[in-house]
Amino acid sequence: MRTYLFMALLAATSTVQAMASDDFDRCVDGLRDHALDQGISESVTSRVLAGIEPLERVIELDRSQPEFTRSFRDYLEKRVTEQRIEKGRMLYQEHSQLLERITRETGVPGRYLIAFWGLETNFGSYTGRMPIPRALATLACDQRRSDYFTGELVSALRLIERGDVEAEAMEGSWAGAMGQMQFMPSVYLKHAVDADGSGRVDLWNSVPDALTSAGHLLESLGWNEAERWGREVQLPEGFDYSLAAGLKRKRPLSEWRELGIRNAWGGELPQADMQAALLLPSGHEGPAFLLYDNFRVIMGWNQSEFYALAVGHLADRIVGAGPFQTRPPDHEPLSRDTIEALQAALKEAGHDPGPVDGILGSGTRSALRDFQKKNDLRADGFPDPDSLSALGID
Template identity: 70%
Template sequence: MRLKQAPLLALAVGLLSVSSIAHASFDECVANLQKRATEEGISEETATQVLSKVEQIDRVLELDRKQPEFTASFHDYFTKRVTEQRVERGRELLEEHEQLLQDITAETGVPGHYLIAFWGLETNFGSYTGNMSVPSSLTTLACDQRRSDYFTRELMNALRILDRGDISPEQMEGSWAGAMGQMQFMPSVYLKHAVDADGSGKADLWRSIPDALTSAGHFLESMGWNRNERWGREVLLPEGFDYSQAQGRSDERPLSEWRDMGLRNAFGGELPVADMEASLLLPAGHQGPAFLVYDNFRVIMGWNRSEFYALAVGQLANRIAGGGPLQQPPPDHPPLSLDQVEALQAALNERGHDAGPVDGILGSGTRNALRAFQEQAGLRADGYPDPELLERLGVTD
């Protein structure tokens, strides 16, 4: 009996040792962060009080590796965010806060329906701002090697906000990544752009709608929002379109050039005559909607680096302003798992099409490699991994 138990006992001791090492490593990281905070001018009282209570949150690390912008299909991502219920509520709030929004537009140039769209995407109009401890979430991510530098800086900024007394550590709750308030500002954005619009003496992005919406307007203005342009539009492609021309945001061309290539608006009308640059996006391949996106689309992506997110914001803003749904809905293809994306990248690399590192992120490098493979195979070079293409490359569920 003792002989049989010995391996189990050794295994238990081994697991305990690994757990103890991990715990000690986190504690050591927290101690280093506390030292750095005081070196950067944060009071020792705040650094000690806050960091002595942080906890490592395994769920945060899990979510960091499974962000929906990188794992969902465009159909799933878009249809779950641009819903009829959200459109209807957005229109009600656009009317309810009409004067406030007009004032923000006059000050920043950002139209109200865009601000309402961001509000809807970020927190469902303030109904859910997150319930995770921001100090604990940011410390967990700062002590993880994947993006340690970025989250360490954000943790220091969160401590600065607490140090100046804007909010208590217990009240500083937000998303798993440390985004806070009704518009989900990261601490660095809060420090630069949070505004006390209601005259309370503090910029309260959790409870004050005027503060939250005005701060959002200032943030977008700071990134170069053009008050004379829209974000983009859905378009129709001409019969026989050369999909290799759809190179994404890396390929900006004058709007006149897209007109000359036969692109039309979603209802078949002529594109406007305007001196502006545009890029063509096909987020769901040739079977889905096509979009021409303009400079304000780049600004939206300064808020969130996901094209899916920016398209959802733009279309939700259109709907809130009275527009209709997409003329070409996205096809309901199943989302790709991280393992499938990695297998896709490996298959492309093996065939001599450089998809970059096998990291499970379906970014521009992987899409460019897909286009090259499609062109070589005589397929529509839309850079989209539809089920037929995955089968051809030997990528299975």
């Protein structure tokens, strides 16, 4: 009965901005009942959720995530900076023994752990100041992803209950991620480890705990120690761009080689059976990448292709690689309204982009690629002016 009431309350709630105070209070009552049903003690549940108020800023940030609202060039250049590369190289050397131990335990090379660390919190320099229970309650009472954030709130309460962190000290990102590697509460519960022997897991203040926990998470997601994340490549003249279907379509390296794809410097690809997928994050004008299975593992951490490319590139730069050979073009990012119009038009044309949510993700790109191919347009999955015009979007 409690769960039924709780879900009914959530279904009746759209966004926090539209919520009256009493509506949010009723939703929190439902969250409290749900936490009790999940075995969280009355004392912890009441203490943490008593008098909690919504954070409207959290909803604003949820609707404007940079992975989906910026061009690839803008996203990459703001994250893989020379300063971050140099700092990453220094920390890679400083923590070499720890990183070698983690690699022996998990198979994950240290350069990737340093790259995640740099992208998540700028190497621990900023782990976020949002009160996690309040942020998660806000998102749990928002219709868009209420089920997911309800589960994360319960996990956060469980962390508090078992003594990993005090409720008042549980601060992090607007989405509920915590510590130097920005683990969500459920991930913290499943994969965080006490690597420094202190007797407790501390992802805020212990670098060994944070980096080792990250290695164990990536191992659990299926990291393949025999492969890297992927590589930049060159495409031949007249290439069929519809083959660049991202992770949905993989081929052996040997087949990509036969199709005329070469490495970033014009050399031949290995004659190998290793599976790879082709991605053009900026369309045909930008760099092209062949992605291996570990790219999918990185996206298990954060489901943004831009983020995964940034992790792989920063990891490479930390161990001495240079910039991409093809610089991403300086495209003006589309507005959220334009992306929603694009998604609606694709649906109308019989191509399913997924939800009409204003986020230019892999589903929208795939649907656009199908539309482009059907209408004799350059099928690179990028919303160029010709494609938008063909869909009736100005």
